[in-house]
Structures are given as structure tokens and as C-alpha cells.
Amino acid sequence: MPRTPPTHSINKKGQLGRARIWVGDCRGMLSEIPEVRAGKVDLVFADPPFNWSRAYDQWDDSMPEAEYVEFTEEWIRRCHDGLRAGGAMWINIPDDWAAEIVVYCKRKLGMKLINWCVWHYRFGQNTKGRFINSKVHALYFVKPGGERTWNAEPILETSDRRAIYGDPRTESKRDGMPAGLRVPMDVWYGEYWGRVQGNNKERRGYHDNQLPEVYLERVILSCSNPGNVVLDPFTGSGTTGVVAREHGRLFVGTEFSNENALRAAERIEAGMIRKGVLKGVSSAIHPNRRKTGPRTKRVTAK
Ligand SMILES: C[S@@+](CC[C@H](N)C(=O)[O-])C[C@H]1O[C@@H](n2cnc3c(N)ncnc32)[C@H](O)[C@@H]1O
Numbered sequence: 480m481p482r483t484p485p486t487h488s489i490n491k492k493g494q495l496g497r498a499r500i501w502v503g504d505c506r507g508m509l510s511e512i513p514e515v516r517a518g519k520v521d522l523v524f525a526d527p528p529f530n531w532s533r534a535y536d537q538w539d540d541s542m543p544e545a546e547y548v549e550f551t552e553e554w555i556r557r558c559h560d561g562l563r564a565g566g567a568m569w570i571n572i573p574d575d576w577a578a579e580i581v582v583y584c585k586r587k588l589g590m591k592l593i594n595w596c597v598w599h600y601r602f603g604q605n606t607k608g609r610f611i612n613s614k615v616h617a618l619y620f621v622k623p624g625g626e627r628t629w630n631a632e633p634i635l636e637t638s639d640r641r642a643i644y645g646d647p648r649t650e651s652k653r654d655g656m657p658a659g660l661r662v663p664m665d666v667w668y669g670e671y672w673g674r675v676q677g678n679n680k681e682r683r684g685y686h687d688n689q690l691p692e693v694y695l696e697r698v699i700l701s702c703s704n705p706g707n708v709v710l711d712p713f714t715g716s717g718t719t720g721v722v723a724r725e726h727g728r729l730f731v732g733t734e735f736s737n738e739n740a741l742r743a744a745e746r747i748e749a750g751m752i753r754k755g756v757l758k759g760v761s762s763a764i765h766p767n768r769r770k771t772g773p774r775t776k777r778v779t780a781k
Contacts, residue, residue: 489744498720498730498747500740505712505733506553512731514708515561520731521628521707523558524698524719526571526690527551533688536736551576552583554712559588561710565625567702570618571598571690577616590620593627598694599668602676617667617694619702628707633700635660635759642761645769660759667694669762671753681752685742686716692753695722703728717743725751 488501488511501508509515532541542550555570562568568590572580584590596617603612621627640649641659650658675682675689683689695718703709705727711719714732716739723730724747734740 522703523568594619637761642763717746
């Protein structure tokens with residue numbers, strides 16, 4: 480079981496705005512956050528421990544299954560209570576628990592599932608007796624009863640139609656999107672989307688469960704506005720905080736480990752490494768067919 484956590488908050492107030500991290504178990508600490516108490520959170524992003532026996536600085540990541548499910552439902556319920564009507568909740572979760580969480584959020588809390596995205600990464604741990612894990616689910620819920628924030632423009636990418644085929648039809652689109660661009664699909668992969676390991680420039684040595692900045696940038700830009708309150712109950716190395724603050728959101732977080740919280744606060748102060756690197760970029764998995772060789776004729780079977 481977790482040891483008794485410390486309880487205090489780290490307050491960073493700088494040029495880019497405020498970011499605050501409360502140190503302790505989120506189940507107790509969330510009610511200390513004024514914006515949560517007032518139900519004024521606009522966006523929750525949660526990347527909880529997966530109960531995979533990971534060596535976190537303080538948290539014991541190996542609960543009996545029933546206890547883990549109880550823990551999960553409690554932190555989700557507390558985050559949901561702090562969310563404004565229309566606010567969004569994103570949960571990053573592996574296969575093991577995704578189904579239980581979706582049923583709980585929809586059936587017990589009445590939340591609406593907007594997207595069930597998948598974060599696909601290469602270099603998962605090799606396994607011989609079953610398929611190798613190469614994804615985590617990114618579940619996007621909204622609390623009904625208010626206006627949902629959705630900004631497509633800052634996250635648009637180049638469409639496959641333009642990137643692969645150079646098809647002129649993409650230059651005069653009738654769907655209201657700028658020429659050659661589209662909203663990304665619900666499976667996320669590609670450059671900068673790998674797990675943050677090795678000599679990755681983003682890596683914070685102390686914390687080895689860090690999400691890529693591009694992931695949080697996509698979520699925060701599309702689902703919140705400048706000045707909005709963004710909450711992360713499992714701050715970790717501070718990825719949500721650093722992206723939120725860099726984009727002018729007010730960050731509030733909780734973190735069980737004092738050491739993690741201190742380092743996250745330093746990172747938030749230092750700023751992002753990869754701000755805006757994916758804006759307008761293509762995620763196509765085929766090369767441009769016009770440039771890379773003769774176009775092949777389709778052969779029709781007789
Ligand atoms: C998977 S990591 C989050 C990583 C984070 N998304 C990032 O990109 O750095 C989970 C974090 O939650 C913290 N944690 C675990 N249980 C917690 C709890 N009950 N309350 C608050 N923090 C907790 C762990 O110490 C760990 O830093």
C-alpha cells in the first residue's frame with residue numbers, strides 16, 4: 480500500500496502564468512484545489528499508474544485487482560465532480576482497464592464518449608507467447624449539460640490526399656477545412672510519438688513513464704482555450720503541466736511523490752521542447768506517389 484503522503488503545494492508563478500501541483504494522493508488532494516471544489520475545471524487529462532508493478536518513486540503499483548478498480552473509480556469520480564458541464568476528460572489507459580473505465584464513465588457517471596483514440600508506439604516490450612503491446616487507449620469523454628470546447632484549427636494535419644497523391648480536389652474543399660488539411664485520425668503515431676526513452680530530447684531522466692509532448696499538445700489545444708483550467712491528477716514528470724502552461728492554460732495537478740512534483744515544477748518552468756512541431760505535418764504512411772516513381776496502372780481481372 481502507498482506510504483503516508485506529504486501534503487503541500489508547489490506554486491510556480493512566472494511569465495507564462497501559474498501552475499500549481501499539490502503533493503499527495505489525488506483522492507484526498509483533489510478537494511484541496513479551489514477550481515476542483517468549485518467545479519470549474521475545463522479539461523482533465525489523466526495518465527494513472529496502470530498497476531503494472533512499475534517502480535514509481537513512492538507509489539506502490541501492484542494492488543489486488545478489485546482494489547485497483549475501486550481506486551480507479553474513486554479518482555475518476557472526484558475528477559468528474561470538479562469538471563464543469565461540457566468539460567472534457569481524457570484518460571490514458573492500456574487494454575487491461577479500458578473496458579471497465581468506459582462502462583463506468585458512461586453508465587455510472589453519464590459521461591459521453593466522444594472518441595476512443597489509440598496512441599500507437601513502436602518499441603513496445605517484446606513478447607513471444609502473444610502479440611506485442613504497441614498501444615494505449617486515449618479515451619475522450621465529455622460531461623453533458625454544457626458547451627463542449629473543440630478547436631480543430633490548431634491541430635490540423637496535411638491530408639493523405641495531398642501528401643500521397645497531390646490530388647487537386649483537396650485544394651478546394653467544401654468541408655470548411657483549409658486546403659489540403661484535415662483533423663487527425665483517431666490513431667496517433669509517427670515522428671515524435673514514440674515512448675520517451677533513451678536519448679530522446681524530451682526525456683526527464685528521473686521519470687520513465689513520460690508521455691510525448693505532441694500527445695498533450697493535441698489534447699490541450701483541441702479541447703481547451705487559453706485561460707482555461709487544466710487538471711492532471713497524476714502529474715508525473717509534468718508533461719500536461721508544461722504543455723498547458725506554454726499554451727496559456729492554468730495548470731493544476733496532484734502528484735504522490737514529492738520528488739516527482741518538484742522536478743515537474745522545474746520542467747514546467749523550463750518550457751516545452753517540441754512546441755508546434757506537428758502543425759500541418761502529414762501522418763501518411765506511404766510516400767508521395769507522384770514524386771517517388773511512375774504511377775502504376777490498375778490491372779483489372781478479366
Ligand atoms: C504514469 S505516471 C504519469 C506520467 C505523466 N503523464 C508524464 O507524462 O510524466 C503516474 C504518476 O502518478 C503518480 N501517482 C500514482 N498514484 C497516485 C495517486 N494516488 N495520487 C497522485 N499521484 C499518483 C506516480 O507517482 C506517477 O508519477
